[in-house]
Amino acid sequence: MHAFFAMGGYAAYVWPAYGVFFIVLLADWLVPHFRRRRLLRELRERIARQDARKERAIRPSTASS
Structure with a gap:
């Protein structure tokens, strides 16, 4: 077994x-x-960013009006 692990040096x-x-x-x-x-x-x-962007385009903020 030792010879196997030694791999012939x-x-x-x-x-x-x-x-x-x-x-x-x-x-x-x-x-x-x-x-x-x-x-x-x-x-x-x-x-998620695209959905949020679409949501903002559909419902504009009331603060900007």
Whole structure:
């Protein structure tokens, strides 16, 4: 078992490569999730601003009259 983990003397290169691979794999899985959440939040905010703008155009304020 020790020989397997030592990787024939190349363990200092092999195990970090596995670590970097799994970090990149995790990032590749998480980044689209966070990007989707951010885009959906921005879209909801944009729709809310448009709705508010339409509401103001339909019912002008009495203070400006």
